[in-house]
Amino acid sequence: xxxxxxxECLGADGSPREPYQRLFTTLAEGEHARLRDIxxxxxxxxxxxxxxxxxxxxxxxxxxxxxxxPVPRIIGAAEWRQLERGLAQRAVAxxxxxxxxxxxxxxxxxxxxxxxxVYSSTGYLRDVxxxxxPRSTWCHVSGIDVVRVGGEFMVLExxxxxxxxxxxxxxSRAAMQDIVPEWLSGAGVRAITDYPSRLLDILQRIAxxxxxxxxxxxxxxxxxxxxxxxxxxxxxxxATLVEGRDLWVHDDEVYRREADGGYxxxxxxxxxxxxxxxxxxxxxxxxxxxxxxxxxAWRRGNVALANAPGTGVADDKAIYPYVPxxxxxxxGEQPLLGNVPTYDLTDPVQRRHVVAGIDRxxxxxVDASGGYGIHFGRLMSSSEREEMVARVVADPRAWLAQEExxxxxxxxxxxxxxxxxxCVDLRPFVLLDEQPWIVPGGLTRVAGSPExxxxxxxxxxxxxxxxxxxx
Amino acid sequence: MGSEPLTFAINHRTTLRxxxxxxxxxxxxxxxxxxxxxxxxxxxxxASQPAAVPRSRVDxxxxxxxxxxxxxxxxxxxxxxxxxxxxxxxxxxxxxxxxPGALQRDPNVEFALPSPRVPLGDSTATLLSEWAGDxxxxxxxxxxxxxxxxxxxxxxxxxxxxxxxxxxxDAGAGxxxxxxxxxxxxxxxxxxxARYVSGYLGPKPEETEVVGESHAWAEVCGQDGxxxxxxxxxxxxxxxxxxxxxxxxxxxxxxxxxxxxxxEAGGAPPEVSVRVTRMSLQEAAAAHRLGxxxxxxxxxx
Numbered sequence: 001x002x003x004x005x006x007x008e009c010l011g012a013d014g015s016p017r018e019p020y021q022r023l024f025t026t027l028a029e030g031e032h033a034r035l036r037d038i039x040x041x042x043x044x045x046x047x048x049x050x051x052x053x054x055x056x057x058x059x060x061x062x063x064x065x066x067x068x069x070p071v072p073r074i075i076g077a078a079e080w081r082q083l084e085r086g087l088a089q090r091a092v093a094x095x096x097x098x099x100x101x102x103x104x105x106x107x108x109x110x111x112x113x114x115x116x117x118v119y120s121s122t123g124y125l126r127d128v129x130x131x132x133x134p135r136s137t138w139c140h141v142s143g144i145d146v147v148r149v150g151g152e153f154m155v156l157e158x159x160x161x162x163x164x165x166x167x168x169x170x171x172s173r174a175a176m177q178d179i180v181p182e183w184l185s186g187a188g189v190r191a192i193t194d195y196p197s198r199l200l201d202i203l204q205r206i207a208x209x210x211x212x213x214x215x216x217x218x219x220x221x222x223x224x225x226x227x228x229x230x231x232x233x234x235x236x237x238x239a240t241l242v243e244g245r246d247l248w249v250h251d252d253e254v255y256r257r258e259a260d261g262g263y264x265x266x267x268x269x270x271x272x273x274x275x276x277x278x279x280x281x282x283x284x285x286x287x288x289x290x291x292x293x294x295x296x297a298w299r300r301g302n303v304a305l306a307n308a309p310g311t312g313v314a315d316d317k318a319i320y321p322y323v324p325x326x327x328x329x330x331x332g333e334q335p336l337l338g339n340v341p342t343y344d345l346t347d348p349v350q351r352r353h354v355v356a357g358i359d360r361x362x363x364x365x366v367d368a369s370g371g372y373g374i375h376f377g378r379l380m381s382s383s384e385r386e387e388m389v390a391r392v393v394a395d396p397r398a399w400l401a402q403e404e405x406x407x408x409x410x411x412x413x414x415x416x417x418x419x420x421x422x423c424v425d426l427r428p429f430v431l432l433d434e435q436p437w438i439v440p441g442g443l444t445r446v447a448g449s450p451e452x453x454x455x456x457x458x459x460x461x462x463x464x465x466x467x468x469x470x471x
Numbered sequence: 472m473g474s475e476p477l478t479f480a481i482n483h484r485t486t487l488r489x490x491x492x493x494x495x496x497x498x499x500x501x502x503x504x505x506x507x508x509x510x511x512x513x514x515x516x517x518a519s520q521p522a523a524v525p526r527s528r529v530d531x532x533x534x535x536x537x538x539x540x541x542x543x544x545x546x547x548x549x550x551x552x553x554x555x556x557x558x559x560x561x562x563x564x565x566x567x568x569x570x571p572g573a574l575q576r577d578p579n580v581e582f583a584l585p586s587p588r589v590p591l592g593d594s595t596a597t598l599l600s601e602w603a604g605d606x607x608x609x610x611x612x613x614x615x616x617x618x619x620x621x622x623x624x625x626x627x628x629x630x631x632x633x634x635x636x637x638x639x640x641d642a643g644a645g646x647x648x649x650x651x652x653x654x655x656x657x658x659x660x661x662x663x664x665a666r667y668v669s670g671y672l673g674p675k676p677e678e679t680e681v682v683g684e685s686h687a688w689a690e691v692c693g694q695d696g697x698x699x700x701x702x703x704x705x706x707x708x709x710x711x712x713x714x715x716x717x718x719x720x721x722x723x724x725x726x727x728x729x730x731x732x733x734x735e736a737g738g739a740p741p742e743v744s745v746r747v748t749r750m751s752l753q754e755a756a757a758a759h760r761l762g763x764x765x766x767x768x769x770x771x772x
Contacts, residue, residue, distance in 0.1 A: 111576050119581040126531035126724075249497075250542060252526070280731055281497050292497040292731055296538060299528070 006148050008073060008410035008424060019076040019469055022187050034180070035413050038070040042175040051171050051228055067462030068172060069412045073424060073444040074187070074467045080440065083146070083153055086337030087428055088436040089327060091142045094160055094314045095432055096330040098138040101313050102129050112329045113322045117346070120397055121319065122367060123161070123312025125275060127282045131299050133308045134206040135433065140306040141199070143427045143442075146337065148408035154338045156425065158320060160311045162272045165443035166195060166429050167229030170236075172465040173441070188470040190440040195429070196236030202433045203237065203268045206304040213267040215239035216256055218247070220273050220289050230272050239270065244278075249293030254303040268304045269294070275309035317366040317400040318344065341403040345396035354401040355389055363388060364400045374454060376404060407455060410464070412446060423447040425455045426466065441466035477711040478513070478557045478755035479673050479747050483685070485728055486742040487548040493734035496541045500525070501669070501717040502552045502727050503535035508698070509559030510715055513755075520549040532666075532724060534717040546736065550728065557755070558673075558711045561700060566609045566693025571662065579692050581720065582664035588652055588721035589667075594640055595656040607661045612691055613708065615657050616701040619650050625704060632722070632740075647704040648722055651687040654703035655721065664692040666718050668700060669725040673712035673747050680748045685727065688713065714747070 009020045016024040027035070046068065075083070100107050101118055108115040118124050143163025145156045173192055177184060200215075207213035217239050219230035234241035240256060248255045248263065255263040276283045278290035297303045313319065321342040324335040343350040343361075354361055358377040365373040375388060392399050409421035428442035444464040445455045455461055483502055506512045517525050517537055525537040541548060574580050585591045602618055603611045624644040632648065636656055639649040651667050658665035668688050674681040688702040688709060700709030717725035728741055 105578065108578070109576055114575060115578065115580045116575060116584055120584050129531045250540075281499060281729070285729070285731065293540070296526075296528070 005406040006150055006408040008408050019074040023074065026183065035070045036417060038179050039068060039413060041179050042068045042070065045175045045178065046171065069446050069462055069464045071411050071413055072465045072467045073410055074469065077469050077471050080468045084438050087144055087430055087438055089331065089333060089336055090144055090155065090323065091139060091430040091432055091436050093327040093330050094142065094158060095137060095139045097326050098311050098314050099136060102131060102310060107326065107329055112325050113319065117318050118313060121313050121316040123316050125310040127295060128310035134304050137432055138308040139311050140202055140432055142430045144430060145425055145427050147425045149405045154340050156340055158315045158323065160307060160315045161274055164226040164229055165427050167232045168463050169441060169443045169466065170195060172463060176465045187467060189467045190470055192439050192441050195439050196233060198431055198437055200237045202431055203270055203306060205433060206306065207267040208301060208304065209267050214264055215268045215270065216242045216266045218242055218269050218271040218273050244288065244290040247291035249291055249297055252297045252300050252302050254294060254297050266303060270306050275312060278309060317364060318397060340405050343401040345392050345399050345401055351396060358385055360403055362402045362404045364402065366398055366400050378404065420450050422450050423453060423455050440468035476557055476559050477673060478555065478750045479714055480750055481554050481556060481671055481714065482746040483552045484744045485550045488739050489546050489736040491736035492544045492546045493732040493736050494544055496548060496730055496732035498539045498728060498730035500537040500539060500550060500728055501534050501725055504554055504556045505715045507533060511557045511559065513555040513557060515554040517552045521545050532719050556714050558714055561709050561711060563708050564699060566691065566699055568607060569694045579664040582666045582692065583659050583662065586720035587723050589655045589659065591656060591660055594637055596660055599657050599660045612658055612663060613701065616654055616703045617706040619654060619703040620706045647687045650703040651689045652721060654689045658691050666690050667721045667725060668715055668718050669727065670716040671714040671745060671747050673714065674749055680746065682746045684743055685745055
């Protein structure tokens with residue numbers, strides 16, 4: 001069976017691991033009672049600022065407050081440095097891969113990544129082939145989900161389309177800073193507040209007119225789960241929050257409609273709309289979230305898009321098993337972060353292996369996110385297993401098979417005030433220009449209950465503040 | 472064994488009538504004949520009403536795409552192309568099947584995969600084994616193309632531009648678009664890269680002009696990377712009367728017009744009229760007789 005889950009906070013003898021010692025001493029000295037207060041205060045703080053997850057409920061008008069656990073997740077300086085190098089390496093390789101898919105396709109011709117997986121990916125956009133984005137960067141922002149298995153971090157999933165979650169990390173930190181500033185200063189926690197200004201630097205550098213760049217944050221709209229984040233980032237960037245219907249393309253230039261009826265030229269769009277939806281003239285004709293002509297304006301270099309359109313080919317789950325090979329191929333380096341062992345079901349040999357060891361396998365649909373549609377082989381009856389195998393054989397491209405891993409657990413404040421351990425993961429955010437930069441921390445997501453094995457905010461989980469220590 | 476190169480004058484008009492005024496429309500047009508594979512475009516013009524300045528690009532499949540934006544209110548958009556095309560010598564060679572490993576590493580593997588309008592489902596797999604047994608040779612493909620028009624009736628109005636292959640199989644009748652999709656599904660099911668071709672069919676030998684609609688057929692690719700056209704509407708390899716317009720995985724990649732508009736008006740199916748006239752040697756020579764600047768213009772895509 002699976003080995004026991006690693007513990008983020010406690011060592012084998014039950015004493016706190018080194019990065020947690022100071023916090024746990026503080027809690028033992030009586031501050032422990034403040035955790036409930038912090039949680040209440042933070043919830044109020046979030047409610048005041050409209051930090052929600054999920055679409056506003058149409059009836060009572062209130063969206064659920066993002067559940068916040070007051071016990072921070074702490075990563076020591078040395079461990080972070082190692083993780084950071086692995087994340088930077090991976091983000092750079094993914095960026096090379098996207099550029100290659102839309103350029104010379106070296107990796108496909110050399111058999112590093114099967115060409116048929118790329119050509120059958122819904123994220124591969126043929127209208128993007130041959131485009132040359134400014135500074136040759138495609139994946140300006142990526143969120144690479146990692147989990148700790150045994151003692152080691154491993155990558156669970158790459159998100160290079162429109163990764164969300166940074167606003168929750170920024171807001172959680174602001175709340176902690178507001179409520180228990182002495183905890184942060186005492187522990188020596190690295191600041192994350194410069195994320196918006198780092199992102200702004202990148203957006204200005206890719207702009208066709210960098211010195212006067214007009215930047216717009218394109219949101220799908222207020223019914224999107226991450227709408228709060230779009231507004232917060234627009235504020236932080238000094239950008240305008242727009243929807244597709246606010247944009248107008250004329251002679252391959254993009255404009256936004258202003259409140260006074262005028263038009264302002266747009267130089268950079270930080271798009272939180274998936275690229276397949278951004279231009280109904282070339283992609284999905286039924287999209288009401290984009291504006292016709294945006295893609296041609298981008299191809300001509302009249303507007304910069306971040307992320308560049310078409311990056312979805314790199315976060316297709318069926319491509320994920322090949323990322324370690326990509327790192328070796330493009331960078332000539334050994335991968336510093338491993339993958340969770342994963343099988344390409346379109347390969348008959350790997351498929352047989354999966355069927356033979358089905359009780360250790362987790363099946364994920366390649367085109368779903370948010371933890372939906374996941375099936376654990378261990379939990380299936382024999383008829384359910386047969387059905388699963390039949391589905392996989394009928395459409396192997398639609399599924400990904402991963403070995404089931406035990407996510408590490410971290411101490412959380414329970415419903416009744418005591419402590420309990422819940423599964424956690426981590427989504428660090430990588431910004432890519434010439435050099436990658438990684439926000440020290442990221443979003444630690446917590447499972448919705450001590451029993452849950454899947455960590456996802458769409459499924460009732462919550463978050464913690466993530467501390468990376470100076471020393 | 473190729474047929475004679477022929478020269479055609481083509482007039483292709485598409486009319487979009489909106490039920491009321493629209494404030495602006497954005498259009499992508501794939502109506503420029505291909506200037507590749509032996510076929511030559513001698514002259515080409517594209518005009519729109521209301522007038523707009525078209526801008527062009529070449530898409531992923533090497534098709535010329537014109538963009539036409541109309542920013543003023545209008546209730547009708549008319550697009551007219553006029554071209555003179557020499558079809559060259561269509562290849563009619565026997566092709567070698569791909570080694571599956573080699574195909575996996577070749578960009579043409581794309582055309583052996585399912586695509587939005589050519590899903591490789593059970594219905595076409597069953598049909599393939601019924602018609603071809605285990606034979607996956609080029610001759611078997613030619614036989615499939617010959618058989619399609621004997622098993623299905625060519626009837627307009629039974630299917631629409633959005634119909635699926637299964638609609639054709641259920642109805643037992645369809646048009647060239649359906650036949651080309653079906654052929655692509657059978658050929659891909661047999662492991663061959665097969666692509667969809669939109670184009671025109673010139674007049675019969677005893678006539679000089681044909682008025683009607685555009686045509687569609689398919690091409691398959693052999694291990695040497697060369698494409699050969701098969702017309703599953705007429706059950707033949709393509710000849711000098713087939714004028715190639717655009718190629719892609721299926722109709723979705725080559726639709727002659729794709730557009731959207733702003734306004735309250737409803738749209739209507741485009742009205743299309745195509746006139747293809749075979750040109751005499753003298754007329755063709757006159758079309759060739761261009762100054763150096765016109766020739767340079769021609770060479771640009």
